Amino acid sequence: MNTDSFALRHIGPRRSDLPEMLKTVGVETMEQLIFETIPDNIRLDNPLLLDPAISEHEFAAHITALSNKNKVYRSFIGLGYNQAITPAVIQRNILENPGWYTAYTPYQAEIAQGRLEALLNYQTMITDLTGMELANASLLDEATAAAEAMALLFSVRSRAQKKEGVHKFFVSEEILPQTLSLLQTRSTPIGIELVVGKHEDFDFSSEYFGAILQYPGVSGKVYDYAAFVEKANAAEIKVAVAADILSLVKLRAPGEFGVDVVVGTTQRFGIPLGYGGPHAAYFATKEAYKRSIPGRIIGVTKDTDGKRALRMALQTREQHIKRDKATSNICTAQVLLAVMAGMYGVYHGPEGLKNIANKVHNTAATVADALEKLGLYQVNESYFDTIQIKADAAKVAAVAQEMEINFHYPDAETVAISIHEATTLQDVNDIISAFAKAYSKETITVTEIAEGNAIPEAVARETSFLTLPVFNTYHSETELMRYIKKLERKDLSLNHSMISLGSCTMKLNAASEMLPLSDPQWGNMHPFAPLDQAEGYQTMLKKLEDQLTEITGFAGTSLQPNSGAQGEYAGLMVIRAYHESRGDSHRNICLIPSSAHGTNPASAVMAGMKVVVTKALENGNIDVDDLREKAEKHKDNLAALMITYPSTHGVYESAVKEITQLIHDNGGQVYMDGANMNAQVALTNPGAIGADVCHLNLHKTFAIPHGGGGPGVGPICVAKQLVPFLPSNPVIITGGDKAITAISAAPWGSALACLISYAYITMLGEPGLRHSTEYAILNANYIKERLDGAYQCLYVGERGRAAHEMIIDCRPFKAKGIEVTDIAKRLMDYGFHAPTVSFPVAGTIMIEPTESESREELDRFCDAMLSIRKEIETATADEPNHIMKNAPHTLAMLTADTWDFTYSREQAAYPLSYVAENKFWPTVRRVDDAYGDRNLICTCAPIEEYMEA
Structure with missing residues (x-):
């Protein structure tokens, strides 16, 4: 028994079990079983070229050494990401607790009442703070939520607007840059025209179906949008607002001035930065749109005895049922992070959140006041947490770097400073000192945080929130610990028994893989920090990309998609860009077998493709004759085939190479859904079967826990011809030299969670x-x-x-x-x-x-x-x-x-x-x-x- 072997701990059956298990199966050796299972023509001849496996102890030392290469400066960059304080009681009892992180999506409600209650709390918190009627149980990130808002408003256009082809969507220039990039990605394929401009100059013409505003704006300024929304409503233009969740403690709820959708991120509610994720985005809207809202909604019902019970509501909206008629391909949420954010609200309650929001606002005002005393001009008349200083950006940046401080520099003459919950009095004085040094002035020392008020009366919050008992009861650690445990006991997770979900791969999430997530050297890195500060992250992410590229038999990988469904979409958008680069913009037919996962057709439609369904045989395999007929019929317009391998029916189809060649012969590319990659790794791969792109569910095959329904990570791996089109980011350069616009908000998606898969592959090695x-x-x-x-x-x-x-x-x-x-x-x-x-x-x-x-x-x-x-x-x-x-x-x-x-x-x-x-x-x-x-x-x-x- 090699106690250094991670594989020994990860793989369940003991070597002594093997003879009896093989006898039961009816084979003499494992080799015979694999020979009888996987077709000869796709099995790999050579082992994967991966580094030798290392022990758990060696990995702990390795990952600590890597983390020390990260220079975790104090970041006041903002742009939708702010350092937050994770209460230790939440970190220990939820984030680090397999009772919470190994649970599955609550499709079986009777054994998921604990996390359903936690998510109901989250939804309540969101509806209270936004002033809306209905919230879902989280989305992937703020940019995705904004794109989903745009899609929802497009789908619920009035009959007259649809008839007249109204397709323009206004985007305030105060929007976050990563959100704009994702809106650009998502708008074009479905026929939406984006118009970016100043909301003050908007003409409210009949050409527009919707608009999105940022609250506060990317500059930090707080605008009163009430008049804008009133005019928009009069013109039948629906309005979405992307709002900072912590600011809503002090700002008027958007729902009060008549908006249709409010979106944002709850990262500020106790979730580590993690170099960009995972974080739970929120999506709140009117009950009138309950049939169109993307993602999952938790609702109240009753059980057989008439007692109150919870479950996922309105599942007939989901893409599994609506398929190519779905308006969203969202298949997952960020449940674990939403649970943490909801518990943050439960722990602090309304008065605690007011204290935190006041501290942030007062600290920003204190910094602004001190810098003005230094003779520097602060631009924003109104703000919540972000101030803009007119200063020589290069001068300030040079000093700030020496002091290990990050600011945001919108232009050469502006320095933006975003204050967060973790900002201390020492930080305040260091910020002031950086500017003083840059201008060779004597610094001003602040001895206390002064009370500030840079929020106009017209937008100041007057309504109460979080008034229900759950938000006003568990404010001591003892009480919250017991409440979390009470909910945990209601849920069946992997720490109790096997969860044998076909297509969902609920495997061991080893403790040694999870431990680095609690390390602040990984958790406190801002996603837009300069690359030279993130050497540990960059090394790990590049190595993981190389590992996944080798495992899939492809030429390149993007880690940006932060769910399997987004990976599907990213893969199809890369195929779309490839065809466009060759002058084949007309290629828009996507062939999809009838057995495919519901997200496949939904993703294809979102990518601007027309779905043609192919038949399956009685044995579950793809009907190759029907596929050939349809591929040849549509050969002039064929864009792609989407397949899952092994098939959704749990079979290695022997005709797979014939199938992929058939698509290539007719001008298309082959997308392989990686849901069943756990049956391929090191034995065959997408490259060997002739695919061109696949997404991988890192939360399945590569051991990221499901977290009760999220987080997920869905990177795409692509063949050589598709590498140039891998997705970019508007703030930190990523992707190929012909990169498509962003697929998720952060440059490397949910980078923190990628540590888990990196650990899994590194400790297992090829054997x-x-x-x-x-x-x-x-x-x-x-x-x-x-x-x-x-x-x-x-x-x-x-x-x-x-x-x-x-x-x-x-x-x-x-x-x-x-x-x-x-x-x-x-x-x-x-x-x-x-x-x-x-x-x-x-x-x-x-x-x-x-x-x-x-x-x-x-x-x-x-x-x-x-x-x-x-x-x-x-x-x-x-x-x-x-x-x-x-x-x-x-x-x-x-x-x-x-x-x-x-x-x-x-x-x-x-x-x-x-x-x-x-x-x-x-x-x-x-x-x-x-x-x-x-x-x-x-x-x-x-x-x-x-x-x-």
């Missing part, structure tokens, strides 16, 4: 990565064989093998009145989260155990599924009170005085002996989704309000 893929395939086939006879596996490869996942058919059980949902809910009683339900085939379950699960855990899961199969046999179509129909069973049911069921309490709660050793209790009975959608409540309103609804 560890290869063994991980092999064991993922072994574990899946082991489950398949153990369940054989009780459940039918729908799709297998040509030699009868599954890939790293398999789909079992539950439709035959309908004859006994049992639906696939009943199986999912009953699994909760056995202590398991259900696998993926009804995707890609309705009435089925898709199981993916990953390589991280031990044989013992696989057996527990199989025992549970076999036990459930026996329970199904006892059901009849006309029996509404069956044990399966009543699942899950709560502790309240089991301890009630009466028991009106035909089966025993023991059968309900402890169906197998192992369950009693580590029982997980769902806290609510089966939730009523339809009731919640009919009676939409998406804030933690008083119970009386809920009961009235």
Whole structure:
């Protein structure tokens, strides 16, 4: 037993388990299994060229040494990013707690009530501060949220506007530069014309459907937008506002002056800078747009007993259902970060937030006053946290660099200073000293922060916020710690049992991979800090890019996309740019198999492409004849094919190279969805199958935790001809020499989270990565064989093998009145989260155990599924009170005085002996989704309000 081997700790089955597992599968060696699973013509001949694996101890020393290459200067750059203080109680109990960071998206609401409540708190906080009626449970970053706002306002244009082709969108020149870049990316493919200008000069003509304003502006100035919004409303022009969340504690809520959408980031609410992310953006709007709002919404409903329960609301809006009719491809959120930001609001409460906002504003005013006493002119008459000083930028920058201070320099004669929560009195004096030195003047020493008031009365906040008990109760660390723990106990996460979600790869998120995220040398780096201050980050990110490029068999990588869906979009936009560069702008047809993930068609439409669906055969494979027919039919306009490999059905299609060649022969490029990359690493790769671009879900294959539904990272890897088009950033240069505009706000997306995948690859090395893929395939086939006879596996490869996942058919059980949902809910009683339900085939379950699960855990899961199969046999179509129909069973049911069921309490709660050793209790009975959608409540309103609804 090599205790230095990270692979030994990451891969679940022990070497001693291998003979029996291989026997169960029906092969003699692992090599035979791989031979029977992966087609010969795509297997790699040579090992990946990666550095040798290192131990966890060696990695800790390595990553600490790298972090010390980061020069974490005091940054007052602003531009949408400000250092925040993460309360230790939140850092220790949420960010560093696998009970929170290993949970999955709350599709199974009964075992996700804790994070659902935390997200409901977040939504309530956002609606209170913005003055809007409805907020979602977070988006990826402020720029993405702004782009989604533009898309929403475009989609809800009046009938007359649509008929007349109204397509202009006004963007205030006070918008953040990274937001403007992403608006440029997202507008062109869907036919929106951006017009950038001064909001004071806007003509309110009928050519516009919408506008977006920044509040406060990028200059720091606070504008009164009430008159603008009033005129816009009169002209049927809808208005979005991008607002600094902390400023809304002191500024009038945008909802009060009649805007349609408010967006921004909650990074200031206790989230590390992390060189750009991950951070939770917010999106708030009117309830009238509830069917169009992007992302996830948490809503209140009731369970079988009529008790209050939470779940994700209005899921019929999502791209999984609307597909190419969806207005957004957003498939994930930033749940872990939204939970932290919401807890920041809970911990500080309204009075605490007022104290923080006042301190920030007063500090900015104190600095402005002192610099004016030095004889320097401060431009902004009104501001919240950002002042602009007329000064020689080069002179000030030279001194500031020596003092390890970063300012923002909008032009040669302006220095912008953004004050944040962590700014101290010493910082104030050092800022003043920097200017004094630059101008050879004697500095002014400030002994206390003076009270300032640079917010005009017309825009000063007068309304209360966060009045509900949850925001006024948990202000001591003891109380908040217990509240967090109470919520944690309601959620089933990977720290309790296997979550075998097909297509979602819930693997081990090792502690050694996660530890660097708590290091301020990584956490406190501003994304727009000069590159020479970020040597540690730059080294790590470049090495990760090189690792992913080698693993995928491609020529270049961009880490910028901060979710899988954004990776899809980025890949298609790069293909679009490639075609345009060759004079083929007319190529706009995207072929997509009928089995594809819902984000695929949604992404294609967002990239300005027309979706043509191709058929699947009965065995789940792509119908090559149908594909050929459609590729040749559209050969003059073919842009791309989108495929997932192994297929969404869990099969390595042997015709894949024929398929990719067919697309190339007809002038298209091949996009490969990397959702199933866990079945490829070191055995085959997208380059080997003939793809041109793929996105990778770092939160799946490469061990970033799902965080209850986010963060995700979705980098794209591309072939040589597409490298020049990799995305850029308007502040820090990234991408190729013909780069498309930004895909996310930060230059390297969610850079902090990239540390996890870098650790994963570096500690596993080539052999560890290869063994991980092999064991993922072994574990899946082991489950398949153990369940054989009780459940039918729908799709297998040509030699009868599954890939790293398999789909079992539950439709035959309908004859006994049992639906696939009943199986999912009953699994909760056995202590398991259900696998993926009804995707890609309705009435089925898709199981993916990953390589991280031990044989013992696989057996527990199989025992549970076999036990459930026996329970199904006892059901009849006309029996509404069956044990399966009543699942899950709560502790309240089991301890009630009466028991009106035909089966025993023991059968309900402890169906197998192992369950009693580590029982997980769902806290609510089966939730009523339809009731919640009919009676939409998406804030933690008083119970009386809920009961009235």
